[in-house]
Amino acid sequence: MRDTLSRDGAVLAPALLSGSEIETLRALADEVVGGRPGARLRGHPALARVLSLEGPVGALAARHTSDKARPVRAVMFDKTPDANWIVAWHQDRVIPVRERREVEGFGPWSTKDGVLHVAPPFDVLARMLTVRVHLDPVDASNAPLRVALGSHRLGRVAAETAAREAEALPQQICLAQVGDVWVYSTPILHASDRADPPRQRRVLQADYADFDLPGGLEWLGIG
Secondary structure, three states: OHHHHHHHOEEEEOOOOOHHHHHHHHHHHHHHOOOOOEEEOOOOHHHHHHHOOOOHHHHHHHHHOOOOOEEEEEEEEEEEOOEOOOEEEEOOOOEEEOOOOOOOOOOOEEEEOOEEEEOOOHHHHHOOEEEEEEOOOEOOOOOOEEEEOOHHHOOOOOHHHHHHHHHOOOEEEEOEOOOOEEEEEOOOOEEEOOOOOOOOEEEEEEEEEOOOOOOOOOEOOOO
16 A cells, blocks of 8 residues: 555555444534534544544554654535535645744745644655545545546646646546545645535545654644
8 A cells, every 4th residue: 555655646545434433523524514615623532533643544644654643634524515616636735833933945824714824845745644534425426536646746736737737647536435544645636526416525634744844833733
């Protein structure tokens, strides 16, 4: 799996979560998202149990990085008939931090959902790992993520050329059953369509890093 992730930038870990873990995360999704497309998560004990190194998702992240891996961001997405959006081809380009410090190569700064974010140098993103925990089945019509295989090795891709770069590469449609986890290199180019017909699609997405940031910057984390 680690070789596949290095080559393609994406790999599936099937049936990783137990039924009780799935139901706990579904309840958390229904509690925190509240009709919005998504919500950034911190301070939820149930979340920490799943994402820590002792939990199934954290242990998976450690196998692909190192035993120093820890979750540095968690977002719950919930596509529904009332929130059924399109995501154009793009890279995830910012990270959440505790406070603003001016460090060479980091910027611009932004605030999302009350959380401070900064765009880091690309090599920071390239060392990170993203996981998507599927809480509902995702078939070809339920807005599966599409990824451009190998695009994590392109470096920083300009927004205006992202679609062209993605279309030039093989693509993976990331279908999933409940409890499956897709693992990605964080800077991989990805996109998704609207669900058709529209229905619920809850996904917990978490980013992992096994290194500290420079210049006194600190990962926000999920605690």
